Amino acid sequence: MSNPSADYKKLKEDFVSGLTGGDVSEIYYVTGVAPVAMLVWSVLQSRQAFFKPYTPQGVAIDFLLNVCVFLLATTLYSNEPVLLSALLLAQAIFTYAFPVNTPRKKAKVPPTASRASGPLDILPPKPFITSYRGGMLIATVIAILAVDFHIFPRRFAKVETWGTSLMDMGVGAFVFSAGLVAARPVYRERAEGTGSSLSTRMVYAMRHSVPLFVLGFIRLISVKGLDYAEHVTEYGVHWNFFFTLALLPPFVAVFQSALKIVPSYAAMALILAVAYQIALETTSLKAFILAAPRVDLLSKNREGIFSFVGYLAIFLAGQDLGMFVLPHHITKIRSGAGVQRNNLLMTMAVWSTMWSALYFVATSYKYGFGLDVSRRMANLPYVLWVAAFNTAQLFVFCLIDSIYFPATYNASDKRTQKEAYESATSWVLRAYNRNGLALFLIANLLTGLVNLTVRTLEADRLAAIGILGAYAGTVTAVALALDAYNISIKL
Structure with missing residues (x-):
């Protein structure tokens, strides 16, 4: 007699094997619902002050727009993401039918020595970055469980x-966004005219790496101990995404020393990705990764070990963009805010165009090298695709932010800077962004719990949406609770 549990595990393994993905344009249509949802949120906030202050109704609408919309885009509306975006845009247009609700402004009181909030922060939190990272984390949280349902x-x-x-892009986007915010301490060092030695940077990097290594081993032990269904061609037999994340900080610390020779992180990312692709094409490395027997520790985990090179390049590309978009460039001229906003948009437009052009050259059979994207190897086309996509996403979020919340660029002191930021960002997205890695871990634990208690492949559409909705609601509730109690969990 067959073992039902073993048969079901084999069914789940077969469920994710041999997949070839879909069209690139469809990925843009599906992920496009996130900035459209942010647009609707921005219209409601800027014209009706709908989320100021946050009421239970406001929290519910925020959750529906920024969490449930993406869940619908990847499930019930997966074949019609453009229709879903159109329905959302109709809500934004409908809002314009109502007069603007402008809250009564309090009389301005000149700041005193005790009330002054201090000078502007050179690295303030920016609404469009929070929206981009929060949306990326929500998409990741939804996808890691939704993938187990039909x-x-x-x-x-x-x-x-x-x-x-979509999930291939999600993995790359997670690394790119991590690189984006990793530019913060580097820029602050440069602004303050201080520098750190390699040993100091390595100590700092290991503080971030050790917890991730621990999480990686916990995941490895739990997956093997519970006989959880997995596909070895994703990262290998023992490797997992936490190990990849854990290795990034120390390697980036080493690469930071190379800035004395290489002009930028973007240049280092390209050099690394191109060198890796040359090795794939001119040596037996590609054949080893794709077809070698799994006989030792290296061969058993070859996907995770060698794809790390590509993920490191993605991280460096994100860090390079972070050096441009994170700082608040303080100017003394009257048009400083407008100039800064336009320069920011122009910078992201140029980088988006550059990465897209390089991706086209790498993948075009007629005008380029005709290379195929491979997330399994994290090859050059994959690196370029992730960099191009994420830079374009950031540009769109920044454009929405610039149109509806120009006050974020006009702040004159730290207090008004903070108030403008809070007014221009969704609480849900802000909460996800604040504790992203901790929420990712919680989502992984809940995903394992659901898979151990529910035969997900046998769930019908109604049951699947119910489970996914409850799961997304639970993770979001944890995110909001942590933010409400001012708790930041750093891993």
């Missing part, structure tokens, strides 16, 4: 070897 299209799941998919 209602989540197979073309969105991670591909076997060649191709593009």
Whole structure:
């Protein structure tokens, strides 16, 4: 007699094998619902002050716009993401039918020595970065469980070897956004005219790496101990994404020393990705990664070990963009705010165009090298695709921010800077952004719990949406609770 549990595990493994992904343009349509939802939120806030202050109704609408909309885009509306975006845009247009609700402003009181909030922060939190990172984390949280249900299209799941998919982009976006915010301490060092030695940077890096290594081993032990269904071509037999994240800080600390020779992090990212691609094409490395027997520790984990090179390049590309978009460039001229806003948009437009052009050259069979994207190897086309996509996403979020909340660029002191930021950001997105890695860990634990208690592949559409909605609501409630109690969990 067959073992039902073993049969079901084999069914789940087969469910994610041999996948080739979908069309790149469809990924842009699906992920496009996030900035459209942010647009609706911005219209409601800027014209009706709907989320100021936050009421239970406001929290519910925020959750529906920034969490449930993406859940719908990847499940019930997966074949019609453009229709979903159009329905959202109709809500924004409808809002314009009502007169602007401008809250009564309090009389301004000249700041005193005790009331002064201090000078502007050179590295303030920016609404569009919070929206981008919060939306990326929500998409990640939803996808890691939704992929176990039939209602989540197979073309969105991670591909076997060649191709593009929504979850392939999600992994790269997670690393890119981590690199983006990792530029903060580097820029602050430069602004203050201080520098740190390699040993100091390594100590700082290991503080971030050790907890991630621990989480990686906990995941490894739990997956093997519970006999959880997994696909070895994703990272290997023992490797997992936490190990990749854990290795990034120390390697970046070493690469920071190379800035004396290489002009920028973007240049280092390109050099690294191109050198890795040359090795794939001119040596037996590609054949080893794709077809070697798994006989020792290296061969058993070859996907995770060698794809790390590509993820490191993605991290460096994100860090380079962070050096441009994170700072508040303080100017003394009257038009400083407008100039800063336009320069920011221009910078991201140029970088988005550059990464997209390089991706086109790398993948075009007619005008370029005809290379295929492979998340499994994290090759050059994958690196360029992730950099191009995320830079474009950031540009769109920044454009929405600039149109509806120009006050974020006009702040004159730290207090008004903070008030403008809070007024221009969704509480849900802000809460996800604040404790992103901790929430990612919680989502992984809940995903394991659901898979151990529910036969997800046998769930019908109604049951799947119910489970996914409850799961997303639980993670969001934890995020909001942590933020409400001013708790930041640093891993």
